Amino acid sequence: MNINSKTVRKCYGCILNLDNRCAAYENPHEKWHHSRCSSYNDKELYNKYLENLKKHLPNEAKERRKEIAKFRHTREHHKGMRL
Numbered sequence: 001m002n003i004n005s006k007t008v009r010k011c012y013g014c015i016l017n018l019d020n021r022c023a024a025y026e027n028p029h030e031k032w033h034h035s036r037c038s039s040y041n042d043k044e045l046y047n048k049y050l051e052n053l054k055k056h057l058p059n060e061a062k063e064r065r066k067e068i069a070k071f072r073h074t075r076e077h078h079k080g081m082r083l
Contacts, residue, residue, distance in 0.1 A: 008032045015046050023049040 016023040
């Protein structure tokens, strides 16, 4: 069995699926071991996840650095042109 945090194919329709990980569990493979996840589309867990996100707001300086890094990897930047 794979031991990683990547979601299982069966997690596709779940609201807790964040594409590359599960919002509730570190190892979703263990939850699907018996062909059924006990938290599939569980709204209570999803609401707890949203509350946790509200507590930890993103750092403004970090978000600005991400935007600058996105710009630096564009063709316009490498050709010396500015927008």
